[in-house]
Amino acid sequence: MLTGLMGAGKSTVGRSLARRLGLQFVDADDAIEAAAKRSISDIFKEYGETEFRRLERDVIARLLSEPQQVISTGGGAVMDPDTRARIKRASVSVWLRVKLSVLVARTERRAHRPLLADGDVRQTLQTLMAERDPLYAQADLTVDGGGGSPERTVDAIMAGLAALEPTR
Numbered sequence: 150m151l152t153g154l155m156g157a158g159k160s161t162v163g164r165s166l167a168r169r170l171g172l173q174f175v176d177a178d179d180a181i182e183a184a185a186k187r188s189i190s191d192i193f194k195e196y197g198e199t200e201f202r203r204l205e206r207d208v209i210a211r212l213l214s215e216p217q218q219v220i221s222t223g224g225g226a227v228m229d230p231d232t233r234a235r236i237k238r239a240s241v242s243v244w245l246r247v248k249l250s251v252l253v254a255r256t257e258r259r260a261h262r263p264l265l266a267d268g269d270v271r272q273t274l275q276t277l278m279a280e281r282d283p284l285y286a287q288a289d290l291t292v293d294g295g296g297g298s299p300e301r302t303v304d305a306i307m308a309g310l311a312a313l314e315p316t317r
């Protein structure tokens with residue numbers, strides 16, 4: 150289960166981590182869109198963030214009950230206490246930690262994220278970082294996702310997972 154802020158590279162890294170592990174990959178945001186038959190932007194617009202988090206909670210609970218797979222979550226999934234507890238209990242979680250300047254550069258190129266649609270992207274991400282970093286930090290593993298290529302990041306995750314193994 151990959152967590153981290155918008156722009157951390159969870160989907161890209163998740164896809165290639167799944168290939169490396171020989172597991173299926175699923176993007177929780179895509180699964181939410183499929184379940185709601187609406188885009189994330191439309192869910193926010195029509196129902197608001199609280200309803201989005203409820204949908205997200207249900208979808209992540211379902212994905213975690215399926216056979217083992219690599220799951221990338223939306224950056225805000227950890228804000229919901231139930232989802233957070235479930236991630237802790239039922240997954241190996243990896244925080245893709247990326248510094249602010251890199252997140253800003255990556256997210257400014259794409260316009261589909263409702264939380265970044267208004268206002269200053271840097272300011273918003275900085276606020277979210279302050280709020281969420283302590284929650285992301287509860288992950289089983291923290292890996293720098295801002296340095297090299299996605300494959301390098303996957304190398305670091307694989308090494309981290311191997312180091313976790315003896316204690317699990």
Ligand code: S3P
Nearest residue numbers: 154155156178223224225262263
């Ligand atoms: C969100 C992150 C998005 C998506 C939604 C809300 C957040 O996912 O779930 O727009 O609260 O950080 P990504 O992190 O994949 O962009």
